[in-house]
Amino acid sequence: MKTESTNNTDTPDKAKGSKLKLRLLSLAGVLLLLLSGAIGYPLYKHAISHESTDNAFVEAHVVSVSPRVAGHISRVLVSDNQMVKKGDVIAEIDPRDYQVACEIAVARVESSRAEVKEAEALVLAAEKELSQKKAELTSTTSGLSKIKAEVDQAKARYMRDENDLSRMQKIAKAGAVSIQEFDHAKAQEAMARANLNSVKSTINSQSAKIIQAQAAIQAAQGKLQQAYAQIDVRKAGLREEEAALEQARLNLSYTRIIAPCSGYITKKSAEPGNYVQAGQKMLSIVSDDVWIVANFKETQIMNMRPGQHVEIEVDSFPGIVFNGHVDSIQRGTGSRFTLLPPENAAGNFIKVVQRVPVKIALDTPTVTAGYTLSPGMSVIPSVDISTGKIPEARQVASTETVEH
Template sequence: MSETQTTPPEVTEERRRPARKRILLLSIIAAVAVLIGAVGVPFYLHAISHESTDDAFLEAHITNISPRVPGHISAVHVEDNQQVKEGDVLAELDSRDYEVALDVAQAKLESAKAAVSEVKAVASAARNILQEKKANFESELAGLEQVRAEVAEMKAGHERDSNDLDRMRQIVQAGAVSRQEYDHARAQEAMARAKLNSSEQLVQTQAAKIAEAKAAVFTAEDELHQAQAQMNARAAQLQEAEAQVEQAKLDLSYTRIVAPCSGYITKKSVEQGAYIQAGQNLFSIVSPELWVVANYKETQITHIRPGQQVEISVDTYPDVTFTGHVDSIQRGTGSRFSLLPPENAAGNFIKVVQRIPVKIVFDDNKTLQQYVLAPGMSVIPSVDISRQPGAVAGNTGNSSVVSLRP
């Protein structure tokens, strides 16, 4: 009978322990690999399909409010961080000086109107006188023509009587005519000569009257020209007075400082009773419409295009992701438009990766109103470069908030 050799239970258990450890280790490695794959692959895919940067900030239109006229502040109607609407009265200046200036300008305007009316009357009278002088001149010209016609007639009569007298002088000696007829012819010729002389004197007199009438026309024309020049000068003064009235009205209206746009009051630097100068900054109004300026490295701009979708994280709200899209890319690096651009041609050159500002707008600014967002706040935009410009994620809708993390 042979003996059967058996292994003690303690030895069997010791042999099984390394195998169990290897199986457990392999299981842990497999679980870790699966976990890394489940987390790392989406992260890797997201990283290669998105471009992000932490050099990004919120921006908004900031309007500096300053008065157009100097004066003392009589009332301030707003406080720091107060929301205002376009047209709201922010502050008022003491308007009494400007009301007096308006009264003075209106008085000057009335005086200018009276002066214009007066010079118009003078010009109208000068025009009437000129018309009278011209009519008199035309009448004198007509009289001259009439006198000249009479002179021609008298000259013809004198020549006829003179010829008759010459013939009678030749035949009176022959006794063909009586002495009485000869004397009558001589008297007739003398009378015709006297009438001719009288007519010629009338021509000279009429010519003198015409010269006088012509001079009177010239004088009347000069007076009319002077009156018209005065009227033009008064009309210019009237326009100046009207402009002064309008300016005084504008200056008076400028004593009410109103909001040119809607937004929030910031940097309030004025109080009631203070004296301010025109152009002095009193407030700033921050527009509620925000956008993002992201300074991407030039190596990140390769696939960024206007219209691509963007996920935006704001440091103030780490659990909220906003949506937007690329609006535009600045044609120039940030350093190129700095106050002192680098002069690379003068001295040693060290290559530095440049940054290019990219403007990103939110899809819906109204959604942002429920959050406290302001220019200068840090954000992290992530541009989806895998999508073509204009493609929109199916879950974004019209809201700028794409997700809220618990």
């Protein structure tokens, strides 16, 4: 009887314990479910509103520095990984050969200037000679006019004496004048005729002098034109020598190799005593202005827009998140700009998901933030695309296009 009562007492206790365990398990399941939702929902929300890739790297402006003239390096003023400012002298090439070339160019310029002055003097002499010839022509022309006036006078006297002689002959036939008076009139007419002929011959001589003066003017004009042409040639030669001098001075200035931008010296191969050719790479300068180039899949960039916020994780700095924004999206996939772009129209075509480079700018300079990002470092950017989704109408249109 005691045994039966004991069993009856244990049975309710076991039932209560089972119910308690069941409740605890249910509560633990609910708590686990809530905890999973609390942890999983943000991750799910982040996953549907962000696009990320591990095919991303740090990029920066890398400037290759090379000399513009050839020569032996006399000094190198920088070392590897040294910070330089724009305009700092990096190295110097032995300038003596270029100094001599500059002095030769200066001497040639001075010689050309002397030749120009000589040509200018020839022009002045030719102009003076032309003026003299023109004055002589004017004087000769005036003399001709004077002689023509004398001819007119001589002609008038001749006609007067000729008329007198004609009247005298008529009168002499009638015996009204003496032989002496007739002879005098006859002589007077002969003298007038001789004077007229003499004056007429002077006109021919004066006309010949005018022709000679005109020919002399033409010769003087030709000489002046030659002098002008000579001065143009000399001035052109002077400009050529001045340009050569300017080039020589530029070459002399190029012996001092200047930093074209601010940054850090890398890949330095220049040493004092080395002979370098123009265009030969001596070193590179990496600027502090860095950005990220992320190669997203073409299926990831549908809602990607410039200006969207980006969180950037750098392998070199685990646990550090850099903030940035989408700067621009390249108009073309990476394969399109390779040395040998794929020709999809020829041969068999296999569709491969393409990568599109996206430029991401950092919101805070890494130097200011105290971190050093170098070109080539691997990063993982995560772009917040929640604010850049395409309009609903365009989504419907593209869906309809796909279905058709």
